[in-house]
Amino acid sequence: MSIQAINTDPMLPDLFQIEHIRRELSDTFTLTLAAQDGKTDFQFQPGQFNMLYQFGVGEVPISISGDPARSDRLIHTIRDVGSVTSAMAKLAKGDVIGLRGPYGKPWPVEDMEGQDIVIITGGIGLAPLRPAIYHILANRKKYGKVVLLYGARTPGDILYRKELEKWRGRFDMCVEVTVDNAGREWSGNVGVVPNLVSRARFDPLHTSAMVCGPEIMMHYAIKALNSADVANDQIYVSMERNMKCAVGFCGHCQYGHNFVCKDGPVFRFDRISKIFSVREV
Amino acid sequence: MVKISNLDKSLSEHPFFEDMDAEIQKIIAGCARNERYEADAIIHHEGDKADRFYLVRGGVVSIELHVPGHEPVVMDSVHEGEVFGWSWIIPPYRNTYDARAVKLTRLVSLDAKCLRKKMKKNHELGYELLKRFIPVMAHRLSASRLQILDVFGSPKQKS
Ligand SMILES: Cc1cc2nc3c(=O)[nH]c(=O)nc-3n(C[C@H](O)[C@H](O)[C@H](O)COP(=O)(O)OP(=O)(O)OC[C@H]3O[C@@H](n4cnc5c(N)ncnc54)[C@H](O)[C@@H]3O)c2cc1C
Numbered sequence: 001m002s003i004q005a006i007n008t009d010p011m012l013p014d015l016f017q018i019e020h021i022r023r024e025l026s027d028t029f030t031l032t033l034a035a036q037d038g039k040t041d042f043q044f045q046p047g048q049f050n051m052l053y054q055f056g057v058g059e060v061p062i063s064i065s066g067d068p069a070r071s072d073r074l075i076h077t078i079r080d081v082g083s084v085t086s087a088m089a090k091l092a093k094g095d096v097i098g099l100r101g102p103y104g105k106p107w108p109v110e111d112m113e114g115q116d117i118v119i120i121t122g123g124i125g126l127a128p129l130r131p132a133i134y135h136i137l138a139n140r141k142k143y144g145k146v147v148l149l150y151g152a153r154t155p156g157d158i159l160y161r162k163e164l165e166k167w168r169g170r171f172d173m174c175v176e177v178t179v180d181n182a183g184r185e186w187s188g189n190v191g192v193v194p195n196l197v198s199r200a201r202f203d204p205l206h207t208s209a210m211v212c213g214p215e216i217m218m219h220y221a222i223k224a225l226n227s228a229d230v231a232n233d234q235i236y237v238s239m240e241r242n243m244k245c246a247v248g249f250c251g252h253c254q255y256g257h258n259f260v261c262k263d264g265p266v267f268r269f270d271r272i273s274k275i276f277s278v279r280e281v
Numbered sequence: 282m283v284k285i286s287n288l289d290k291s292l293s294e295h296p297f298f299e300d301m302d303a304e305i306q307k308i309i310a311g312c313a314r315n316e317r318y319e320a321d322a323i324i325h326h327e328g329d330k331a332d333r334f335y336l337v338r339g340g341v342v343s344i345e346l347h348v349p350g351h352e353p354v355v356m357d358s359v360h361e362g363e364v365f366g367w368s369w370i371i372p373p374y375r376n377t378y379d380a381r382a383v384k385l386t387r388l389v390s391l392d393a394k395c396l397r398k399k400m401k402k403n404h405e406l407g408y409e410l411l412k413r414f415i416p417v418m419a420h421r422l423s424a425s426r427l428q429i430l431d432v433f434g435s436p437k438q439k440s
């Protein structure tokens with residue numbers, strides 16, 4: 001049963017208990033959530049998000065970052081950036097939050113079968129892509145080359161570091177990590193993540209790319225993909241806009257003629273490329 | 282001593298010289314030499330005379346900035362198939378950063394004085410080199426801009 005089926009009012013959250021908290025980085029943490037009513041089947045697709053409700057403070061959209069094949073628990077990685085996420089950072093194991101979802105259009109990982117996969121992401125942007133990576137690795141034979149290019153601010157800001165190292169150790173996946181700047185003790189790549197595109201090996205005409213991160217990073221990553229002959233209709237991006245209802249009622253998340261909550265957050269880039277470069281949308 | 286023919290080959294295999302006329306490549310090879318640096322070796326220091334520019338054949342070079350009173354900051358890493366060091370075409374011909382080999386690194390270095398002299402005489406060669414250098418510089422500039430924007434920085438630290 002999907003979470004949406006649990007209650008009929010789409011604005012009414014269900015209660016979830018924090019089963020586990022993992023401190024990922026100084027400002028980023030991962031919550032494992034279990035339904036208070038004991039339900040254990042929360043199917044979702046990679047790239048979808050839930051609305052998490054911190055009682056008395058507010059509600060925020062947060063991508064599901066766990067494995068879509070393991071639907072008994074919900075996993076969310078959250079960066080503390082403002083009022084709601086700061087309050088969530090102070091939560092403890094056993095505390096209860098509200099949750100409704102899953103919402104939004106996913107990464108179309110099944111349509112990408114047979115293609116080389118290029119994933120470009122940075123910072124917390126790896127969280128919405130992790131379920132897609134799990135799916136691709138679980139169905140590895142269905143895809144061509146798999147390239148993950150990840151950028152962080154400094155070596156201390158690399159999210160899911162252990163997992164990146166594990167993926168890097170696989171012979172069937174190419175993982176490149178870069179940081180914007182570092183001290184001498186870091187012997188890896190330094191420079192912005194779009195720089196990694198020209199060094200990666202993939203067949204541009206048979207590639208599907210997924211890009212997630214700050215919009216300015218995505219802008220440069222798409223330029224780099226275009227320079228490598230990957231066309232806009234082969235590129236998918238995940239957009240972020242402030243949200244209220246998350247179900248297409250309020251118009252809060254309007255992006256051109258789209259609503260990010262129901263038409264996105266994942267868009268094929270050629271479908272939004274005209275508004276992507278507009279300064280205020 | 283490495284023979285010119287080996288250098289010719291190194292140059293023609295390097296992406297920076299892709300599609301360059303063989304004659305011009307030969308002239309450039311006359312200013313080239315192979316270099317090898319062990320891990321951690323300094324290739325040049327900031328403020329040194331910029332008398333060479335470099336093509337990376339293998340290994341990794343880190344581009345470092347020194348801020349007085351602080352540890353050096355690595356700003357960029359340059360990999361096989363890439364180039365570094367453009368201060369040789371911009372007066373006063375001084376390096377603006379340190380370059381250090383991160384691991385065993387093989388380079389082809391080009392003598393700046395020798396090249397500048399040949400470029401003055403042979404404008405086609407000058408044009409060919411600048412045509413290749415300017416996109417590299419433009420690319421690095423836009424990458425630096427993105428770096429300065431600190432797009433992954435915490436909104437809390439920024440405000
Ligand atoms: C579909 C979707 C999926 C998302 N998935 C995740 C996720 O998996 N993990 C996660 O941590 N966040 C995710 N976000 C972003 C998250 O929703 C926001 O960070 C959150 O709403 C901020 O709320 P707040 O009350 O804590 O901050 P606010 O008080 O609303 O904002 C405080 C300050 O932070 C700035 N700010 C707000 N959001 C961001 C941001 N995303 N990046 C940089 N600055 C920001 C604001 O401009 C303001 O200056 C997602 C957003 C969307 C739309």
Ligand code: FES
Nearest residue numbers: 244246250251261
């Ligand atoms: S958040 Fe209300 S329409 Fe999208």
